[in-house]
Amino acid sequence: MSNYHIKHLEEYWQVYRKSVRKPENFWEEIAEEHFLWRIKWEKVLEWDFSKPEVTWYKGAKLNITENCIDRHLTTRANKTAILFEPNDPKEKAQHISYKELHKRVCKFANVLKSKGIEKGDRVCIYLPMIPELAVSVLACARIGAIHSVVFAGFSASALAIRINDCDCKMVICSDGSYRGAKTIDLKVIVDQALETCPGVETNLMINRTGGEVTMKEGRDTWIQPLLDTASADCEATIVDAEDPLFILYTSGSTGKPKGMVHTTAGYMVYTGYTFKNVFQYRENDVYWCTADIGWITGHSYIVYGPLANGATTVMFEGVPSYPDCGRFWEIVEKHKVTQFYTAPTAIRALAKEKLDYVDKHDLSSLKVLGTVGEPINEEAWHWYNDHVGKRKSPIADTWWQTETGGIMISPIPYSTPTIPTFATLPLPGIQPALMDGQGNELKENQVEGRLTIKFPWPSMARTIYGNHDRYRETYFSTFKNMYFTGDGARRDAVGYYRITGRVDDVIIVSGHNLGTAPIEDAINEHPAVAESAIVGFPHDIKGNALYGYITLKETGEVRDQDNLRNEINQLITDKIGPIAKLNKIQFTNGLPKTRSGKIMRRILRKIAEKDTSNLGDTSTLLNPEVVQDIMDNAI
Numbered sequence: 001m002s003n004y005h006i007k008h009l010e011e012y013w014q015v016y017r018k019s020v021r022k023p024e025n026f027w028e029e030i031a032e033e034h035f036l037w038r039i040k041w042e043k044v045l046e047w048d049f050s051k052p053e054v055t056w057y058k059g060a061k062l063n064i065t066e067n068c069i070d071r072h073l074t075t076r077a078n079k080t081a082i083l084f085e086p087n088d089p090k091e092k093a094q095h096i097s098y099k100e101l102h103k104r105v106c107k108f109a110n111v112l113k114s115k116g117i118e119k120g121d122r123v124c125i126y127l128p129m130i131p132e133l134a135v136s137v138l139a140c141a142r143i144g145a146i147h148s149v150v151f152a153g154f155s156a157s158a159l160a161i162r163i164n165d166c167d168c169k170m171v172i173c174s175d176g177s178y179r180g181a182k183t184i185d186l187k188v189i190v191d192q193a194l195e196t197c198p199g200v201e202t203n204l205m206i207n208r209t210g211g212e213v214t215m216k217e218g219r220d221t222w223i224q225p226l227l228d229t230a231s232a233d234c235e236a237t238i239v240d241a242e243d244p245l246f247i248l249y250t251s252g253s254t255g256k257p258k259g260m261v262h263t264t265a266g267y268m269v270y271t272g273y274t275f276k277n278v279f280q281y282r283e284n285d286v287y288w289c290t291a292d293i294g295w296i297t298g299h300s301y302i303v304y305g306p307l308a309n310g311a312t313t314v315m316f317e318g319v320p321s322y323p324d325c326g327r328f329w330e331i332v333e334k335h336k337v338t339q340f341y342t343a344p345t346a347i348r349a350l351a352k353e354k355l356d357y358v359d360k361h362d363l364s365s366l367k368v369l370g371t372v373g374e375p376i377n378e379e380a381w382h383w384y385n386d387h388v389g390k391r392k393s394p395i396a397d398t399w400w401q402t403e404t405g406g407i408m409i410s411p412i413p414y415s416t417p418t419i420p421t422f423a424t425l426p427l428p429g430i431q432p433a434l435m436d437g438q439g440n441e442l443k444e445n446q447v448e449g450r451l452t453i454k455f456p457w458p459s460m461a462r463t464i465y466g467n468h469d470r471y472r473e474t475y476f477s478t479f480k481n482m483y484f485t486g487d488g489a490r491r492d493a494v495g496y497y498r499i500t501g502r503v504d505d506v507i508i509v510s511g512h513n514l515g516t517a518p519i520e521d522a523i524n525e526h527p528a529v530a531e532s533a534i535v536g537f538p539h540d541i542k543g544n545a546l547y548g549y550i551t552l553k554e555t556g557e558v559r560d561q562d563n564l565r566n567e568i569n570q571l572i573t574d575k576i577g578p579i580a581k582l583n584k585i586q587f588t589n590g591l592p593k594t595r596s597g598k599i600m601r602r603i604l605r606k607i608a609e610k611d612t613s614n615l616g617d618t619s620t621l622l623n624p625e626v627v628q629d630i631m632d633n634a635i
């Protein structure tokens with residue numbers, strides 16, 4: 001029996017049982033049979049969650065790009081590896097074969113080397129969804145440099161924080177980006193960021209939009225002339241299994257963003273294995289994930305997972321609504337997409353549009369659908385199932401996190417029967433547990449609790465860059481010897497998991513994780529603001545939107561409230577990016593606090609949700625009078 005490709009439910013259970021009974025044997029077999037190693041491991045797994053320290057495939061040596069590119073050259077040289085669909089439907093799509101990808105990655109890697117980048121150096125990549133984004137990621141991996149991709153919607157100061165946190169020596173960016181009808185000047189943002197990044201020696205520039213840019217002598221270089229003359233041979237640098245592959249920042253509920261460090265071998269094995277099973281990929285399929293490579297979904301399931309399986313992976317530069325709301329479906333028809341993986345927020349936005357946008361396209365190529373990023377509501381699930389999948393393509397509702405590296409809980413299409421809103425069952429090797437508030441495991445079914453993972457899996461993040469204490473504190477201190485996800489979940493009578501949402505101060509807006517603390521810090525920088533508290537409230541497209549309660553220094557009537565609201569949102573845009581803007585801003589005379597001075601967000605959350613029937617006992621608050629006032633003036 002092959003463990004690698006699960007094809008029916010009984011097989012899933014057999015494989016799952018084996019994977020938890022003998023995890024080392026299970027992951028050894030997968031690694032041995034399906035990946036390319038220069039030197040095999042001495043030991044499959046060592047772990048201690050109390051430190052926490054986790055080592056997979058100790059002693060093994062490899063290069064992930066040999067797994068993702070070189071090994072396919074014998075059988076798939078002319079197969080399309082990356083299928084690039086530009087923002088403008090009139091611009092031609094690019095079919096980049098494995099052979100061509102190999103050449104482009106090697107040339108790019110040689111340019112990195114010529115600019116002094118060595119194994120272990122950090123390189124920040126700030127690019128739109130153009131082929132060079134995937135190529136530069138792989139070029140770093142080719143030479144053992146550590147990539148830190150920053151989503152190209154982040155502001156200059158958010159970019160600068162991420163560049164400085166991990167001491168990047170180099171930035172790779174483009175002159176601009178296309179998003180629908182808009183052209184965005186990325187170079188201006190990078191220039192501003194680099195004013196506060198003294199460690200950056202080189203800024204390699206890709207020409208995408210052809211706009212005017214100012215080049216800083218000695219720092220900024222156009223890459224094209226360098227690529228033209230670079231050699232197309234670049235020996236892969238052999239790295240250790242546990243050498244870092246990349247850093248990717250995610251929001252925490254407090255403090256600065258966390259640079260999650262992912263290492264090489266375990267990440268490769270797990271993303272490769274889960275890609276094959278969750279998407280049921282077959283040789284001639286055309287797989288499309290609509291995420292951006294600036295997020296973990298793009299890292300694991302646009303680049304590494306698909307390429308490790310020799311797949312054809314679509315990269316889309318644009319947005320779902322340009323030139324009209326049928327764009328996704330037009331692309332599915334045009335490229336005969338077989339697997340389509342997107343976010344609930346996109347589904348909800350498109351479900352609001354005329355059905356004709358979907359119905360006029362031939363979607364018969366689709367075999368598997370996926371969703372990720374937030375809980376999918378029942379209505380959106382049915383719309384996706386009825387109108388996109390035509391009730392014949394199973395939906396994989398995939399639960400996972402930046403920290404987990406790969407999909408953890410998900411149906412295996414054509415094996416696991418699906419139920420709307422349920423991520424269903426753990427993938428092989430994943431041992432979830434639900435915990436109550438007292439730290440006891442809830443072993444029965446039909447329970448709800450905090451979602452934890454009891455046993456290591458190969459693609460888990462190993463640390464937070466530069467702050468291992470914070471890593472232990474955030475993920476391994478809430479429950480002894482367990483990884484705590486920060487999510488709540490319910491397990492139903494048959495053992496299916498349904499993720500109920502975050503139980504900490506992270507709010508998921510349009511599938512993006514936003515910590516409340518950094519947004520509040522940005523708001524509090526406004527000279528008129530005394531203090532602020534952000535909570536989430538349900539929004540029919542974004543899933544959640546942000547509601548800000550803001551107390552001003554000057555009490556009394558705020559004269560130009562709208563102007564102040566705009567200034568506050570502009571400040572958030574400058575500090576973090578437009579994704580963190582507040583939908584509603586209420587000016588308050590105070591914020592409800594406990595006697596120790598902690599803001600009672602639970603109360604604010606209920607008011608924002610317009611559910612004030614059960615606010616609990618507010619009489620013990622330091623300032624109970626503000627609650628009524630906030631309720632009276634709620635938006």
Ligand code: WTA
Nearest residue numbers: 372373374375397398399400401402499502
């Ligand atoms: C949420 C994205 C419900 C969850 C891969 C998690 C989900 C956070 C699902 C991680 C899902 C992701 N159902 N909730 N299928 N997938 N989440 O780090 O709260 O951007 O903790 O990783 O998104 O978001 P991140």
